[in-house]
Amino acid sequence: MNVHAQQPPIGQLVWRKSRYSSEEGGECIEVAARPGEVHVRDSKDTTRAALTVHPAAWTAFVGFAVA
Incomplete structure (x- = not known):
């Protein structure tokens, strides 16, 4: 069974x-x-x-980014 077939499309x-992001734009990711x-x-x-x-x-990236 293909695990990816059960997952929703990326959209x-x-x-x-x-939570630090504002509605005014700026540098942010989702x-x-x-x-x-x-x-x-x-x-x-x-x-x-x-x-x-x-x-x-x-996890490694986030650990590096907040250090």
Whole structure:
């Protein structure tokens, strides 16, 4: 059985933006996670393709970014 066949298309994911982000624009990303994948996209241009990374890579990035 293909796990990806049971997951919603990327456009139907629940995207989350940082609570520090404002509605005035600026530098921000949105993140959506599903088993085995973390999707990252530009919050100012959500029609562009999202970057897909392994959850361990995302965790390492976030750990580096907040340090």
